[in-house]
Amino acid sequence: MIEVKDLYYTYPTGLEALKGISLTVNDGEFLAVMGQNGAGKTTLVKHFNGLLKPTKGEILVDGVSTRDVSVAQLARNVGFVFQNPDHQLFSETVEEEIVFALRNFGFEKAVIEKQVDWALNLLDVTQYRKTSPFMLSGGERKRVALASILAWDPQVIILDEPTIGQDHQQKEKLQQFILQLNAQKKTVIVVTHDVEFVAECSPRVILMSQGKIVVDGTAKKILTNPKVLAQASIVPPQITQIFLELADLGLPTDVIDVHEATKILLNRLRKRS
Amino acid sequence: MSVIETRDLTYTYPGVTKPSIEEVSVTINKGDFVILTGPSGCGKTTLCRCFNGLIPHFYNGDLEGKIEVAGLNVVDHQIHQIARHVGLVFQNPENQLFALSVEKDVAFGLENFAMPRDEMRKRVDWALQMAGISELSERPPHELSGGQQQRVAIASVLAMQPDIMVLDEPTSFLDPVGAEKIFEVINELNKKLGITIILVEHRLDLAAKYANHVIVMNKGKIALTGSPREIFTSEEARLIGVGIPKATKLYQHLKKHGIRLKAVPVTTEETADLLREILKND
Ligand SMILES: Nc1ncnc2c1ncn2[C@@H]1O[C@H](COP(=O)(O)OP(=O)(O)O)[C@@H](O)[C@H]1O
Ligand SMILES: Nc1ncnc2c1ncn2[C@@H]1O[C@H](COP(=O)(O)OP(=O)(O)O)[C@@H](O)[C@H]1O
Ligand SMILES: [Mg+2]
Ligand SMILES: [Mg+2]
Numbered sequence A: 001m002i003e004v005k006d007l008y009y010t011y012p013t014g015l016e017a018l019k020g021i022s023l024t025v026n027d028g029e030f031l032a033v034m035g036q037n038g039a040g041k042t043t044l045v046k047h048f049n050g051l052l053k054p055t056k057g058e059i060l061v062d063g064v065s066t067r068d069v070s071v072a073q074l075a076r077n078v079g080f081v082f083q084n085p086d087h088q089l090f091s092e093t094v095e096e097e098i099v100f101a102l103r104n105f106g107f108e109k110a111v112i113e114k115q116v117d118w119a120l121n122l123l124d125v126t127q128y129r130k131t132s133p134f135m136l137s138g139g140e141r142k143r144v145a146l147a148s149i150l151a152w153d154p155q156v157i158i159l160d161e162p163t164i165g166q167d168h169q170q171k172e173k174l175q176q177f178i179l180q181l182n183a184q185k186k187t188v189i190v191v192t193h194d195v196e197f198v199a200e201c202s203p204r205v206i207l208m209s210q211g212k213i214v215v216d217g218t219a220k221k222i223l224t225n226p227k228v229l230a231q232a233s234i235v236p237p238q239i240t241q242i243f244l245e246l247a248d249l250g251l252p253t254d255v256i257d258v259h260e261a262t263k264i265l266l267n268r269l270r271k272r273s
Numbered sequence B: 001m002s003v004i005e006t007r008d009l010t011y012t013y014p015g016v017t018k019p020s021i022e023e024v025s026v027t028i029n030k031g032d033f034v035i036l037t038g039p040s041g042c043g044k045t046t047l048c049r050c051f052n053g054l055i056p057h058f059y060n061g062d063l064e065g066k067i068e069v070a071g072l073n074v075v076d077h078q079i080h081q082i083a084r085h086v087g088l089v090f091q092n093p094e095n096q097l098f099a100l101s102v103e104k105d106v107a108f109g110l111e112n113f114a115m116p117r118d119e120m121r122k123r124v125d126w127a128l129q130m131a132g133i134s135e136l137s138e139r140p141p142h143e144l145s146g147g148q149q150q151r152v153a154i155a156s157v158l159a160m161q162p163d164i165m166v167l168d169e170p171t172s173f174l175d176p177v178g179a180e181k182i183f184e185v186i187n188e189l190n191k192k193l194g195i196t197i198i199l200v201e202h203r204l205d206l207a208a209k210y211a212n213h214v215i216v217m218n219k220g221k222i223a224l225t226g227s228p229r230e231i232f233t234s235e236e237a238r239l240i241g242v243g244i245p246k247a248t249k250l251y252q253h254l255k256k257h258g259i260r261l262k263a264v265p266v267t268t269e270e271t272a273d274l275l276r277e278i279l280k281n282d
Helices: A041-045 A071-075 A094-104 A109-122 A138-150 A168-183 A195-201 A219-223 A226-231 A238-245 A258-272 B044-051 B079-083 B102-111 B117-130 B146-160 B176-193 B204-210 B228-232 B235-240 B246-256 B268-281
Strands: A002-010 A016-025 A030-035 A056-061 A078-081 A156-160 A187-191 A204-209 A212-218 B002-012 B021-024 B027-029 B033-037 B062-069 B086-089 B164-168 B196-200 B213-218 B221-226
Touching: A002 A041, A016 A041, A016 A212, A030 A041, A030 A168, A030 A195, A041 A156, A041 A187, A071 A078, A078 A138, A094 A109, A094 A138, A109 A138, A138 A156, A168 A187, A168 A195, A195 A219, A195 A238, A204 A219, A204 A226, A212 A219, A212 A226, A219 A226, A238 A258, A238 B246, A238 B268, A258 B246, A258 B268, B002 B044, B002 B196, B021 B044, B021 B221, B027 B196, B033 B044, B033 B204, B044 B062, B044 B086, B044 B164, B044 B196, B079 B086, B086 B146, B102 B117, B102 B146, B117 B146, B146 B164, B146 B176, B164 B176, B176 B196, B176 B204, B196 B204, B204 B228, B213 B228, B213 B235, B221 B228, B221 B235, B246 B268
Parallel strands: A030 A187, A030 A204, A078 A156, A156 A187, B033 B196, B033 B213, B086 B164, B164 B196
Antiparallel strands: A002 A016, A002 A056, A204 A212, B002 B021, B002 B027, B002 B062, B213 B221
């Protein structure tokens, strides 16, 4: 469990990026952190694995304050995939990238071998085992970064803007993958401004603007509230926009999913005829 | 009138054997707003590099076939001659920005035009404003966030007001409202000044409403071309993995259940109007 208590954070430049955040993320929860560019999303989640320490307030991970443990200790439980994988990858080959952390955590050789095979296969990068991560495309590098974290099986997985630069199919795969992790009772925290992605995964959503949480609730509740979304530079999903335009015909205005939309329209048309 | 014309264009990067684009023949007309899409690695960026002459003049390798841009044979003209007509916003803005301040980066291209200073000043201010970064003009680009860098890259190309703008996933880092504003600016340049736009984009629900033409690439080849409506309802596009806008998906789901809208909608507004019609008449 992650507990955030009245968190403030000021960068060394004097910029106050977080202004009083309180939030609890339970084990096994799937949370999307949304909001405009510069809202403080990355700054917030960097506190969850101790990369940043609060200027004021505190973060408890499983009851322990992040001030009292090192990033390395926290990393065992909280894996973080950076927005830009280049900030994360440094080994000569994809395989070494994955081995590195496992060795640091003191896993045995046999376990390391098994975990490496498993992670490479899971993220469909086995063919790049001996390739330098820097020869790969952006999307592939992101998958390698994710593989290297999943290999040590942390309880909490944080992904910062995972859909950027991914094409439609990669996004769908990623989506299935994330849902699968969550089904295995992992806590998944995704930072994103991709509304269609959130509409399809339907996690709990917090919306941030200017260092604060504007609202916290279900995807359905938040993505269908254009006023609140506008405060965070987010536009409702296309299906929601269509239903909002038709509100005067008595259709519901809280629809985010195309299948649900189809069902509602069919019912309505059948009832009439 | 065509402003870009390629015939059987095939290009292989140096040191590799497999061509990254193969027998590409496309015609793009003056004033078109084209979306270029397709799975990652299918050759979109490579084709964009041909449009502004980076291929073959900067990247060596092996180019076969014909390519004419703004009436110039790309192979026989130098990059700076082609650059007068074509502006390219790179997929990765870090690779495009190098000056010590945002303002200098945006002015850089204009300096080669021998433009009067006050005219240049005006252009730079206009471009910064259009891209929504006037307040960043003194900042060093490499200290900015990914989204801000993307805006600088766009401003640099806007300032040149080229006849043809090629934008390679220009808004991927921007939040939806930020992306929409940039698309509006591009659309205005297209509709008011007749600037030809080629936009590489995956998020078609955001971009589709501006385009009159879609090109889908797959594995280095042109797989499909047509109007947004034709492409979004094509089974082939779905199989290739093109992200069909939810508006068009809704149309398809309804059709499967025997409900036919009068036309294939691509945008939110079109869908709402078409639905309103059947909901009222029913
Ligand atoms: N290393 C840093 N030094 C100083 N300011 C920073 C740094 N990183 C981010 N900021 C600033 O903190 C604010 C929040 O940034 P960030 O958390 O990255 O936002 P988001 O992830 O929501 O786009 C922004 O104003 C940003 O410019
Ligand atoms: N500089 C390069 N050298 C060698 N191969 C490259 C280079 N740039 C891209 N490629 C290869 O060319 C193919 C097409 O890539 P690209 O044009 O970037 O695709 P897209 O933009 O559609 O994702 C890919 O297989 C990619 O690995
Ligand atoms: Mg961020
Ligand atoms: Mg590309």
